[in-house]
Amino acid sequence: MSxxxxxxxxxxxxxxxxxxxxxxxxxxLSGKSFSEEPRMKICRGLFGGRRVTILQSGMxxxxxxxxLSEHLTNNRYDALIIAGLAGGLDxxxxxxxxxxxxxxxxxxAIDFPLSERPDCExxxxxxxxxxxxxxxxxFLYGALTRADLSFIKAPGIxxxxxxxxxxEKLALGARYGAVAVDMETYQALSACAQLGLPAAxxxxxxxxxxxxxxxxxxxxxxxxxxxxxxxxxxxxxxPSAALRLMLTVRPALRSLRVSLQAAMGA
Numbered sequence: 001m002s003x004x005x006x007x008x009x010x011x012x013x014x015x016x017x018x019x020x021x022x023x024x025x026x027x028x029l030s031g032k033s034f035s036e037e038p039r040m041k042i043c044r045g046l047f048g049g050r051r052v053t054i055l056q057s058g059m060x061x062x063x064x065x066x067x068l069s070e071h072l073t074n075n076r077y078d079a080l081i082i083a084g085l086a087g088g089l090d091x092x093x094x095x096x097x098x099x100x101x102x103x104x105x106x107x108x109a110i111d112f113p114l115s116e117r118p119d120c121e122x123x124x125x126x127x128x129x130x131x132x133x134x135x136x137x138x139f140l141y142g143a144l145t146r147a148d149l150s151f152i153k154a155p156g157i158x159x160x161x162x163x164x165x166x167x168e169k170l171a172l173g174a175r176y177g178a179v180a181v182d183m184e185t186y187q188a189l190s191a192c193a194q195l196g197l198p199a200a201x202x203x204x205x206x207x208x209x210x211x212x213x214x215x216x217x218x219x220x221x222x223x224x225x226x227x228x229x230x231x232x233x234x235x236x237x238x239p240s241a242a243l244r245l246m247l248t249v250r251p252a253l254r255s256l257r258v259s260l261q262a263a264m265g266a
Contacts, residue, residue: 009078009139009198012264013053015068017184018226021084022056024257028264029054040067047264053077060160060183062222069191079136079198082188083260085252086156086180086203087163087213089173093205095248096255098151099180100140101201105129106186107176108160114171127176130189133198140200140263147262149255154179156201158186162216169209180205204259206245206252213245214238 016022022041026032029045029052036042041056055071057064072080086099093099106128137153144151157178163169172181185201192199207213214234221227235242 009050009136011051011053011076011078013055013072013075013077013080014260014264015055015057015080015082015184015188017057017059017061017084017182019056020253021256022054024253025054025083025260028257028261037071038067039063040071050264052264057184058225059162059220061225064184065187065191068188069195072191072195072197077197079133079200080188080192081136081140081263082185082199082201083256083263084182084184084203085206085256086182087169087207088179088205088209089157089169089181090154090179091170091209093152093179093208095205095208096150096251097205098144098149098255098259099156099203099205100137100144100151100153101132101156101180101185101203102137102153103129103131103155104185104189104201105155105157105176105178106190107157107172108186110159112161112163112168113165114168114175128186128190130186130193132189132200133192136198136200140202143262143265144259147258149259149262151259152179156180156182156185156203158182158184162213162220164213164215164217166210166212173209202259202263204252204256206249208248211244212238212241214242 014025026043032045043054155178180203218234219230
């Protein structure tokens with residue numbers, strides 16, 4: 001493993017869940033080539049003097065951790081960054097704000113819906129957690145700071161379904177002290193910890209805590225891929241939420257691109 005100095009990590013792996021995140025990350029690379037492993041899309045290329053590999057797993061895909069572990073065992077990297085969009089759990093966060101996880105809770109087994117009261121006194125379930133690598137997180141913290149990006153360093157949480165209701169997002173954040181929610185980070189951090197590979201999570205808020213979103217749980221298959229035939233009906237079932245999300249996705253993706261550019265280029 002190379003020692004990270006001012007140029008950072010030399011062989012970097014970026015984990016993305018969905019196609020749009022993968023395309024944004026891959027679009028930053030030069031001299032890129034594409035390949036596939038079972039249920040995983042791969043792009044390899046360069047960013048400045050750094051070798052970068054982008055992996056796409058599918059949102060919350062079944063067996064993701066096992067496939068990631070196998071790939072990391074068979075390929076040499078200095079570090080992995082799990083990157084992509086996330087739902088906001090803290091009402092102070094806005095679309096496009098970045099979150100550098102210092103800790104990620106595993107709440108994939110919790111039952112929904114949670115209490116409608118964000119300040120409920122019920123004790124949270126005991127859940128596992130995984131921390132980001134301190135050295136890599138410090139590297140990313142410095143890169144984002146130098147790029148003058150809006151971000152915070154705070155806990156996130158991984159769940160087993162997309163959290164679509166504002167009341168559930170607020171309750172989840174209050175219950176566990178997390179500011180953002182996704183479906184992959186805990187598995188990735190845990191897999192890297194078992195292999196001794198430095199890992200960190202960089203997420204960008206795509207939907208704010210106080211906003212409902214369409215029920216995209218009906219859109220994604222077990223492999224984390226979108227079922228396009230279901231998308232229209234899901235969007236039409238909650239048209240105002242769908243329109244609001246469509247208007248916010250573009251700035252969130254721009255922020256993701258800039259955040260990845262800073263992370264890979266520092």
